[in-house]
Amino acid sequence: QPPFDVHAVRRDFPILQERINGRQLVWLDNAATTHKPQTVIDRISHFYAHENSNIHRAAHALAARATDAYEGARERVRRFINAPDVNEVIFVRGTTEAINLVAKSWGAQHIGEGDEIIVSHLEHHANIVPWQQLAAAKGAKLRVIPVDDSGQVLLDEYRKLLNSRTKLVSITQVSNALGTITPVKQIIALARGVGAKTLVDGAQSVSHMRIDVQDLDADFFVFSGHKVFGPTGIGALWGKRAVLEQMPPWQGGGNMIADVTFEKTVYQAIPNKFEAGTGNIADAVGLGAAIDYVTRIGIDNIARYEHQLLEYGTHHLKPIPGVRLIGTASDKASVMSFVLDGYTTEEVGKALNEEGIAVRTGHHCAQPILRRFGVETTVRPSLAFYNTYGEIDRLVAVISRLACQRRTTATTGSTLP
Ligand code: PMP
Numbered sequence: 001q002p003p004f005d006v007h008a009v010r011r012d013f014p015i016l017q018e019r020i021n022g023r024q025l026v027w028l029d030n031a032a033t034t035h036k037p038q039t040v041i042d043r044i045s046h047f048y049a050h051e052n053s054n055i056h057r058a059a060h061a062l063a064a065r066a067t068d069a070y071e072g073a074r075e076r077v078r079r080f081i082n083a084p085d086v087n088e089v090i091f092v093r094g095t096t097e098a099i100n101l102v103a104k105s106w107g108a109q110h111i112g113e114g115d116e117i118i119v120s121h122l123e124h125h126a127n128i129v130p131w132q133q134l135a136a137a138k139g140a141k142l143r144v145i146p147v148d149d150s151g152q153v154l155l156d157e158y159r160k161l162l163n164s165r166t167k168l169v170s171i172t173q174v175s176n177a178l179g180t181i182t183p184v185k186q187i188i189a190l191a192r193g194v195g196a197k198t199l200v201d202g203a204q205s206v207s208h209m210r211i212d213v214q215d216l217d218a219d220f221f222v223f224s225g226h227k228v229f230g231p232t233g234i235g236a237l238w239g240k241r242a243v244l245e246q247m248p249p250w251q252g253g254g255n256m257i258a259d260v261t262f263e264k265t266v267y268q269a270i271p272n273k274f275e276a277g278t279g280n281i282a283d284a285v286g287l288g289a290a291i292d293y294v295t296r297i298g299i300d301n302i303a304r305y306e307h308q309l310l311e312y313g314t315h316h317l318k319p320i321p322g323v324r325l326i327g328t329a330s331d332k333a334s335v336m337s338f339v340l341d342g343y344t345t346e347e348v349g350k351a352l353n354e355e356g357i358a359v360r361t362g363h364h365c366a367q368p369i370l371r372r373f374g375v376e377t378t379v380r381p382s383l384a385f386y387n388t389y390g391e392i393d394r395l396v397a398v399i400s401r402l403a404c405q406r407r408t409t410a411t412t413g414s415t416l417p
Helices: 006-011 038-051 061-080 095-110 129-138 155-161 184-193 241-246 281-297 299-317 345-354 367-372 389-412
Strands: 089-092 116-120 141-145 166-172 197-201 220-224 235-239 257-260 265-267 323-326 337-340 360-362 378-380
Touching (some): 038 281, 061 089, 061 281, 095 129, 095 166, 095 197, 095 220, 095 235, 116 155, 141 155, 155 184, 166 184, 184 197, 235 241, 281 299, 299 323, 299 389, 337 389, 345 360
Parallel strands (some): 116 166, 166 197, 197 220
Antiparallel strands (some): 089 235, 220 235, 360 378
8 A cells, every 4th residue: 555645646746637549648757757746837837926036136025035935945955855055055957957067167177187987887878978078078087887787786896996096976876777776875985985076866866765965975966856746947956065165167147146347257155156147946946846745745655655666567567478677676766677579669669658658768868778788779667656556557458468469470470460
């Protein structure tokens, strides 16, 4: 039994009532993006109807309302990830922008020729490309922690990569392609042993498990609002105050300055130093509402229920003839990546869509890890707390039918319908 009323929760998400090809939508594409509860939708329209203003600048009532709403959202993010200081939370467009900010600002300052940056084989392209660009510009080297056949990082191999030239270890907490939960706390502690800074990509973890940046002891933690039931176009970069304070701004403009003359600019303190220009105020406020919603259900309740759902789904998908699960680590969240003999992943995705079931098929912006398993694409159902056992049954029924049709075709030689 789930520790909350899933059917009541589902009623909070209007889009889950959509009908696709005559069937009620089954949304199993949560790793790509999550849906928004009515409270988030309402909070954004309330902002535009009653609070809309630019922040910080004008001394009028709506500016004060907008500023309070925006800063209230920052405080919600702080609490959600247990950061010690609200000024350490910087609003950005999302995970991608957060990582690029760190690469462009901290990286430009601290990475030099011969230095090494470590990522894992599991990373999303957003946690590969910015480091590759930085390494190319600086003459530094990108090194990769390999994974075992279950898709878990090999800690012993990681230990061998660490040395005095290691300046940064940037690692995902949950793989978006396989669902592997990586041992980030251990990875961070080992990095600290050689004096390297650490960044945790929390894009796939924030909606599935409790985050405590103080317990993790990373230098940076980044995530996207749209993957945790908030709006698109907003996310957060958290960094340790001492690290952020030493970093140069990455963009210049309004909001981030204390004083400007043609000779010289004095920057604002954090977080404004990193928030040049008019930010995504309304969506930051929407993210705050999403965090309130998740907090009300309880992230530990969510983690427990999703774990049961994932076990159920895996248990029923695995034995289907022709199904090959990619990513079988003992510690996983949300994701069941697989391929099905006799079908392209696009064909499987299309057959599921015909039944109203949404999954992502493709390379999931993580080509290196899929190639590690000898595939270019997978079918990737991914769960959230509003999914049900019944929805997984519908997924399994379609995959079983496809598998059965393939076997019939193989024995009778007839072509696929
Ligand atoms: N990292 C991981 C692990 C992700 O899953 C994603 C989104 N698929 C990203 C980074 C990039 O996030 P965004 O596109 O929201 O910037």
